Amino acid sequence: MSITIIGAGIAGLATAISLAKHGVSVQIFERSAALTHIGAGIVLWPNAIWVLKKFGLLEKVIARSAALQNMRRFNSENQSLGCLSIERINQHSGFTSRSILRADLLEILLAEALSLGVDIFYRHPVERIELCAEQFKVHFKHRKSICSDAIIGADGRMNSVVRKYLLPENNPVYQGFVNVIGTAKFASDSDSPLDVLDYWGTGERFGIVPVGANSAYWAAGWSSEKHIQDRNINPEQLLEQLQQRFANWPQPVQLLLENANLSSIKKLYIHDHHPSDTWSKGKILMLGDAAHAALPTSGQGACQALEDAWWLAHCVGLQGLTSESFRQFTQFRKEKTDNIIYSGRQIAKSIFNPDSEACKLRDRQSQQTDFSLSAKAMADFWMSGLS
Ligand SMILES: Cc1cc2nc3c(=O)[nH]c(=O)nc-3n(C[C@H](O)[C@H](O)[C@H](O)COP(=O)(O)OP(=O)(O)OC[C@H]3O[C@@H](n4cnc5c(N)ncnc54)[C@H](O)[C@@H]3O)c2cc1C
Known part of the structure; x- marks a missing residue:
């Protein structure tokens, strides 16, 4: 096969x-x-x-990642809006959540793929795909093409x-906010707990995720009605804009910006x-973000891409490399990934709400939340289907 x-x-x-x-x-x-x-780091x-763990990669991931304890939420004046115990999510699910730089995770996956004999061809941008008799013809931008029995996008x-091949009319949907992301290295007291810090303002957010005692990745976000073409802006200018926008935010935000790694x-x-019902036609299938891109506020995009990988091999193991196994894969995966898209949208709508009264109400609700119930609900949902 x-x-x-x-x-x-x-x-x-x-x-x-x-x-x-x-x-x-x-x-x-x-x-x-x-x-x-895309993205500086991820929480696994x-x-x-x-x-x-199923892939046999846990040891390698543990060596390059950090175990997190809590997710602490504050408003932009540093008042606590509550604390979600990540350790409680871990206890409910039986697995320890870890933060990792994206480049490190990719390196681990790449080394494993190469050791299993996977061929990787870089500088091969695919331009289009067409069905040719029983096979797919893959056309590259530099005019070469290859034929293949089965394709995964x-x-x-x-x-x-x-x-585009499966759903020609279906385009990504802009969700009204901007993220500026990066990494940072800083001096710190190595005994401090590794907590995610999440600061909420009015239509603005600054999140910090430690990946070790003195390094972190961060994401600044704010609502923006328009998708502006400002590709020429350089990292120095971006950092300056962030320092102005978040000038009065709490000290950890300032520390991160002062120590931001410009190239990141x-x-x-x-x-x-x-969400779409069609992920495959015959022996061509899409998965990961191509099939079900959720907002970063879901916190689950990369995790779902990993789940896809395990489920597809499970279906191929049962039914071979057939169109039926691709259909079955979609059935297994659709409901969970649809719900993750919806939850990402719901969270983004609340976090990036530009209305100050609505944000005050949101913050009061957060302070009254029973986060131990949230931890259980998150663990149950994220682990659903995996046993
Ligand atoms: C700002 C931000 C923060 C995020 N934070 C998190 C997080 O904390 N946790 C989490 O779980 N998820 C997070 N996500 C989501 C996560 O990044 C994605 O869900 C995940 O990267 C999906 O992986 P993927 O392989 O499907 O897509 P990608 O990572 O986008 O990979 C697609 C690959 O395909 C290649 N490619 C594209 N077109 C072609 C072509 N025509 N020919 C050949 N190659 C092509 C690209 O170069 C790329 O290498 C975040 C996303 C964003 C935008």
């Missing part, structure tokens, strides 16, 4: 690993010259850890060629997808 995957992000590499472990011969075509990534929640949220700073206008 052999298959072609388009895209060497988290979904593409993890799917390659999972299928290669089931005896499938895999080749990946990636448009970039080397591994690239218990469901992602479950998958990484793991080519991301914004311009997926496979999504990126600005993104955040899009997701409306």
Whole structure:
């Protein structure tokens, strides 16, 4: 059995690993010259850890990641809005959530894929796909083409060629907010707990996720009605804008901005997808962000890409590399990923609400929340289907 995957992000590499472990011969075509990534870091929640353990990669991930204790929420004046115990989520699910830099996770996945004999071809941007008799013809921008019996589109949220093939009219949906993301290194007291710090303002947010005692990744966000074409803005200018916008925010925000790694700073206008029923046609399938991009506020995009990889190999193990296994995969995955898209939207609507009265009410509700119930509900939802 052999298959072609388009895209060497988290979904593409993890799917390659999972299928290669089931005896499938895999080749990946990636448009970039080397591994690239959107987002500075990710939290691997218990469901992602479950998958990484199945792949035999947990030790390697533990060596390059950090266990988190709490997620502490504040308003922009540093008043507490509550605390979610991540340790409680871990206890309910039986797996320890960990934060990791995206580049480190990709490196671990890449090394594993290569060791399993997966072929990766960089600088191969796919332009379009067409059905030719029983096979798919994959056309690259530099005019070469190849034929393949089966295709997996793991080519991301914004311009997926496979999504275009399956759903020509379906475009990513701008959700009205901007994220500026980056990493930082700083001096710190190594005994302090590794807590996620989440600051909420009026239509603005600043989140900090430690990945070790003296390093973190961060995301600043604010509501913005329009998707402005400001690609030429450089990291120094972006940092200056952030320092102005968040000038009066609490000290950890200032510390992060003072120590931001300039080359890591990126600005993104955040899009997701409306859920769709069609993820495959015959032996072409999309997964990861190409199939079900959720907003970063869901906290689950990469975790779901890892789940996809495990589920696809499970279906292929049961039914072979057939159109039926692709249909079955969609059935297994759709409800959970739809719910994650909806929850990402609901959270974003509340966090990036520009109305100050609505934000005061939201903050009071947060202070009254029983976070131990939230921890249980999150663990139950994220672990659903995995046993
Ligand atoms: C700001 C931000 C923060 C986030 N934070 C988190 C988080 O904390 N936790 C979490 O779980 N998720 C997070 N996410 C979501 C997460 O980034 C995605 O869900 C995850 O990266 C999806 O992986 P993927 O492999 O499907 O897509 P991608 O990571 O986008 O990978 C797609 C790959 O396909 C390649 N490609 C694209 N088009 C072509 C083509 N035509 N030909 C060849 N190759 C192609 C790309 O170069 C890329 O390598 C965040 C997202 C954003 C935007």
